[in-house]
Amino acid sequence: MCIDYRGLNELTAKNGYPIPRIQDLLDIVGQARYLSKIDLVAGYWQVRMAGEATPKTAFNTIWGKYEWKAMPFGLCNAPATFQTLMNETLRPYLGKSVVVYLDDILVYSRTLEEHYTHLEEVLQCLREQKLFAKPKKCVFVTKELEFCGHVIGDGKVHAVTMKLDVIKEWPRPTNVN
Numbered sequence: 001m002c003i004d005y006r007g008l009n010e011l012t013a014k015n016g017y018p019i020p021r022i023q024d025l026l027d028i029v030g031q032a033r034y035l036s037k038i039d040l041v042a043g044y045w046q047v048r049m050a051g052e053a054t055p056k057t058a059f060n061t062i063w064g065k066y067e068w069k070a071m072p073f074g075l076c077n078a079p080a081t082f083q084t085l086m087n088e089t090l091r092p093y094l095g096k097s098v099v100v101y102l103d104d105i106l107v108y109s110r111t112l113e114e115h116y117t118h119l120e121e122v123l124q125c126l127r128e129q130k131l132f133a134k135p136k137k138c139v140f141v142t143k144e145l146e147f148c149g150h151v152i153g154d155g156k157v158h159a160v161t162m163k164l165d166v167i168k169e170w171p172r173p174t175n176v177n
Contacts, residue, residue, distance in 0.1 A: 002074070003059050009076040017080035022148045025099040025106070026157045032108030034115035035145050035152060038122065039137035043103030044078055046131055047071040047085060089129045090122060098122055106147050115141060 029035070040046060049057065049068055057068040057075075071078055079102060086100040097118035099106050107122050109115035119140070126133065139145045144153025151158055 001072075003057075003072060005057075005072075005074040005076075008056055009074075012076055015077040015080040015084075017084045019079055019083050020099070020101060022101065022150070025101060025148065026150055026152065028095055028099055029106055029108040029147075029152055030157045031155055032110065032152070033143065033155075034109045034112055035139075035142055035147075036107040036115070036119055037139045037145050037147060038105040038107065038126070038133045040103040040105070040126075041132045041134040043082055044073055045070040047082060085129075089125050089131065093118065093121060093125075101148055104147065106152075112141070 047070060049071055054067040054069065057072055058065055071081065082102055087094060090098050090100055094100070097107060097109060105122065107115070107118050109118050144151060146160060149160055151160060
C-alpha cells in the first residue's frame with residue numbers, strides 16, 4: 001500500500017535524530033572476527049503508532065476509511081523514529097558489540113565465545129521489545145558478510161563487487177553542459 005503523505009509531512013515538525021553514517025559503522029566493525037546480521041521483518045510496521053497520531057495517517061479506499069496502527073512508510077519522521085527505537089533498544093551494546101542502521105543489526109566480536117554471548121544479549125533485547133527478525137535475511141556466526149552495501153570480513157571492508165562493476169560500466173559524460 002502506497003499513501004502520499006506529502007501534505008502531512010509539510011505540516012510535521014521534523015525529528016532531527018541522526019541516522020548513522022555507514023562509514024562510521026564500518027570503521028567500528030572492521031576488525032571483528034565473528035559477525036552476525038539480523039534483519040527485522042517489515043521494520044517500520046513493528047513500531048506501534050501513538051494513539052493521538054493514528055488519525056493523522058487516515059486514508060480512504062473503496063471499502064472505507066482506515067488508520068494505521070503501525071508506522072507506515074512515507075512519513076518524514078519514520079526513519080528517525082525507527083533509528084531512535086533501535087538505538088534505545090540496543091543502547092547498552094552500541095559500539096561495543098553491535099551497530100545498527102535502521103532495521104539492519106550487526107553483531108560483532110573478537111572471539112567465538114564472546115559472539116555467542118553478544119548474540120544472546122541482542123536477541124534478548126529484541127524479544128523484550130517484541131521486535132521480530134526475518135530468519136531468511138539473517139546471517140549468524142560467520143567471518144564475512146554483507147552490510148549496507150559493503151563486505152566485512154578478515155579485518156577488511158570493501159564495497160560489494162557487483163556495485164563497483166555497475167559504477168565502472170556507467171557511461172562517461174559526452175558534454176560539459
